Amino acid sequence: TGSVLTVSPSWLSPGASVTLNCEVEHPSAGWSFYWYKAVPDLSEKSSSYELLPDGSGTAQDSYIIHGQTHTAGYVCRAGRGDPEYHTDHSQPKFVWSADVHSAASLTVSPDRVQHFTSDSVSLTCEGNFTEWRVRKFSEDGRLSDCRRMTGSTCDINTSKSDTAVYWCESGSGEFSSAVNITVQNDGNGPILVSPVHPVTEGASVSLSCSLRTQKILSNVFFYHNDKLIQNDPRGEVKISAVSKSDEGFYKCQYSGRESAQSWMSVKGADSSSSPVWLMVGLVSGVSLIIILLLLLYCCRQSKFPDETRDVTYSLIKLKDFEKRRKHHKPEECVIYSEVKTGAAEDSLMYAEVKQAKKEKAKKNKGKSSPAADAAVYSEVTSGSSLSQ
Structure with a gap:
């Protein structure tokens, strides 16, 4: 008897809750459920499992994780009887975060979501770790490792089967942010050139359309969530200050042919800069108080010199x-x-x-x-x- 784990949502916003559901093949009363975090184990080319807090023998077949911020993998299994009989562990399921993780990150070259078949694409893991692997979750639900790994870089000669979600795992158990890669199967059709990683609110972004034989196109229509952005064709769409309302699916159309659609994510202003501005504010405030006290002292001295x-x-x-x-x-x-x-x-x-x-x-x-x-x-x- 096995267990099947489902995870919702698959893509998360930083700090969102994640719900895990565990099902057994022959459900009946009396099952207890066990919940695990999948920790990368590069030496065994697999993962080890660590029990989640209060995740041992729960009566409910669901488990909620609060405040999830980064890409992670989870596993479940069930048990019943005395002595307790356990099912096999479920296949690991992942929740992906597109937000760049400071400890580990994944860069894509060329830096875009969509690619043509037979393109050379490099996925590079970055961070202070010596061992890496790039993992791939395909459209058909298969989980695999990069076949051509050189150091911290995975090289792909793209085919339709390479349309997948990719992320890095370090030898220390760290996960990077995840990226979507879409391979255009129509060799004569256009691709949308859009950013791989989320765009920060207030930043500028440009979206364009490209053919395999022609990198710059001018008479292009762009769509946001299947709605035409402008009636007149153009070469690109420029958004000078991105807002949350700009998030969504984008695609382009050229000479009657449409690209695949890609999701552009928008994140809030970089929170890592907050401590810097807080420190600047504190220093400025203290300096102002000291200056005011010195001025008050000097004024008092000049008024009562003796x-x-x-x-x-x-x-x-x-x-x-x-x-x-x-x-x-x-x-x-x-x-x-x-x-x-x-x-x-x-x-x-x-x-x-x-x-x-x-x-x-x-x-x-x-x-x-x-x-x-x-x-x-x-x-x-x-x-x-x-x-x-």
């Missing part, structure tokens, strides 16, 4: 002691306090706080008390005089 020199002196305490057990009254003393309460230019304000005179003790007649000659000052550096 503020930093404001000092308050105050006589804290005066005492005099003679020998032990003898009390001596302090001599006359004067306490001054200098307080600057505003931008008073160079003027000073003195306030007499206390002035007292006492008769001098007879035993100390003719001698000055230490308190009369000593003063203790406390230096206090004030802040803004406006806040005093």
Whole structure:
């Protein structure tokens, strides 16, 4: 007994959910289902299988993967009974992303979707990996590897059977973005020249039509989703700023012959540039704040130039002691306090706080008390005089 896996959708938008469905040949109650990710194993020219999170023995025959962003392969199988009997693993099924993956990518030369028969086409895997294979999923559902692989490049001498989806797999288990290749079977018919990879919103793109014997055609009609774009024939269609509404199927018509139609995908603005602009914004914001603080400081200094020199002196305490057990009254003393309460230019304000005179003790007649000659000052550096 085997299992059959279906995947929906086959082509995804970055971040979309993917639904896996597993069917057994003879469905009945009591089956449990197991869900796996197919990991490329180039040494065995196959794939190994890793269980997906919570993918062991589910009662439901479906499994949803959230936030899928890149091309990936999946496998399922079913089991029941005690001890449990398992079906064979299903054939791997793939969900493809056309969005370029930063770790691994696939380039096509010539850079177009459609090609004539017997064209020489090169598919090159790019990324920091030493081992690669190019995989091909044909229109008839067959999965195969590139037959002529040199290093990281697959060379194809195109035939109708080469119409397929292609992608790269690295020895480290990475998948590249996937591309469609369409081979025109009519040797006398035109092909549409359109980009292989998705076009970024806001970018410009040109679509043209070509014959095997004539690369540049002028009297061409272009169609978008089977609707004529312009009534007058032209050599190409130029879209100066691509938007999501430009996504869809395109084809061209020349001398009554139509090309095959190809899908042009449109993706949002490159998200990889967002951190760069975020960093630029943060640096600019911090710099602006520093400049404003410096300007405020300079303005404050020019308005209150002597503020930093404001000092308050105050006589804290005066005492005099003679020998032990003898009390001596302090001599006359004067306490001054200098307080600057505003931008008073160079003027000073003195306030007499206390002035007292006492008769001098007879035993100390003719001698000055230490308190009369000593003063203790406390230096206090004030802040803004406006806040005093």
